[in-house]
Amino acid sequence: MMGGYGMMSGFGMFIPLLLIGLVIYVAFRLSNGSYSIRNKENNAIDILDQRFANGEISEEEYIQKKKMLRE
Structure with missing residues (x-):
């Protein structure tokens, strides 16, 4: 039972980190790409x-x- 919960917890933390990284990447490309x-x-x-x-x-x-x- 605990193994399933731990797996969801790890996966649940991966998505927000991925989204934050994506936002930072897009912001960086927009600011530096044109200048x-x-x-x-x-x-x-x-x-x-x-x-x-x-x-x-x-x-x-x-x-x-x-x-x-x-x-």
């Missing part, structure tokens, strides 16, 4: 491209900064 390091790098290069196109920086400065961002 990754790669997106930051691309955003910086886009800004650099725009500054060069607007004439705010010279070609030499553009090449130097782009090289720094890609390293």
Whole structure:
């Protein structure tokens, strides 16, 4: 009799832990998926491209900064 109760107790604790883990995983993916390091790098290069196109920086400065961002 005790064995059946212990098994249900173990299984009963597994489901809430699984759900908590799933919620944490989904929250993490939603928060980090759209704002990754790669997106930051691309955003910086886009800004650099725009500054060069607007004439705010010279070609030499553009090449130097782009090289720094890609390293």
